[in-house]
Amino acid sequence: MSNSKKFTRRDVLAASGALIATSLVARPSFAADKVTEDDPTAVALGYLHDATKVDTAKWAKRAGDAGAKQFCNNCxxxxxxGDGWGACSIFQGRLxxxxxxxxxxxxx
Ligand code: SF4
Incomplete structure (x- = not known):
């Protein structure tokens, strides 16, 4: 005779739920990194944290009335x-x- 216990669907679901709950509690937060202005992609695209400081002679797209209305938060x-920062796909989801x-x- 065997001592092995048959696992029911309920056992499996309970164990799965416990594993998921544990991983959610134990996992550190996944706060995305903020893009720095000296990041190579940022430099290549003229990214600045403050759009009003963009050199419009170099980056003509942001020149003029229409350009002055361009900000990351309307891109x-x-x-x-929700905290003044947002994820951008150009920067692989960094902020x-x-x-x-x-x-x-x-x-x-
Ligand atoms: S949100 Fe738009 S404007 Fe801002 S860095 Fe990303 S692509 Fe550029």
Missing amino acids: ALYVDQ VAGGGWCNAWIAK
Whole structure:
């Protein structure tokens, strides 16, 4: 006779739930990194945390009245995180400032 216990579906679900709960509690937060202005991609795209400081002679896309209205927080690639920063797909989901800008800006 065997001592092995047959596991029911309920046992498996309970164990799975416990594992998921444990991993959620034990896992450190996944706060995304903030893009720095000296990041190579940021430099290549003219990204700045403060769009009003963009050199519009160099980055003509942000010149003029229309350009002055371009900010990360109204860019189609910006996903707001609710704290003045948002994830940007150009930077693989790292955070950019809502008031920032880069030359890849696309209207929402
Ligand atoms: S692509 Fe859009 S959200 Fe991303 S850095 Fe450039 S302007 Fe900001």
